[in-house]
Amino acid sequence: MPEDAFIRALTKVRQIKISVFGRNSGLTITLPVWFVHEDDTLWLLPVHGSKTQWYQNLLKNPTITIKVGSEHRTDKAQLLKSATTVRNVIRAFEDKYKPEIISRLYPGPLNVAVKITI
Numbered sequence: 001m002p003e004d005a006f007i008r009a010l011t012k013v014r015q016i017k018i019s020v021f022g023r024n025s026g027l028t029i030t031l032p033v034w035f036v037h038e039d040d041t042l043w044l045l046p047v048h049g050s051k052t053q054w055y056q057n058l059l060k061n062p063t064i065t066i067k068v069g070s071e072h073r074t075d076k077a078q079l080l081k082s083a084t085t086v087r088n089v090i091r092a093f094e095d096k097y098k099p100e101i102i103s104r105l106y107p108g109p110l111n112v113a114v115k116i117t118i
Contacts, residue, residue: 006118009068010037014097017067018044023060029053030067036092042066043089044077044114047106055079055112064116078115089113 010016019030031054036043046052058064058077065074080086090110094102 006068006071006073007037009071010035010042013068016042018054019065019067020054020057021061021063023057029057034093034097036089036096038092040118042116042118043092044116045089045093045106045110046112046114047108049109049111050081051109055114058114064114066116066118073118075116075118078117080113080115081111083111086110086113 014034015032016035017030018033019028021027022029033044033054036045046055049055058079062077062079063074064077065072080089090102093106
């Protein structure tokens with residue numbers, strides 16, 4: 001798959017599907033999430049912060065598959081806990097999806113973020 005096809009697909013959607021491995025079951029779990037794409041990075045903001053189940057799964061196995069339309073790729077997620085980084089990711093989400101939507105749909109605690117280099 002050409003890299004540019006994946007990136008082009010990202011520009012056309014507001015939501016992607018991620019797949020992670022269950023930390024206890026080992027099964028693949030797929031769910032839709034919002035994202036922010038900046039340069040060569042995808043940012044994810046877990047809705048319930050470090051309590052989010054898919055985030056807890058990534059703590060055990062950081063392998064993540066991202067599907068956008070018919071395009072997909074598998075990478076290693078970087079789990080970030082720095083307050084400054086998390087604040088910057090929250091701002092990026094607010095810029096893309098509007099602050100009032102983020103405050104309503106992301107109850108938190110918003111104490112972690114996920115970075116995927118693409």
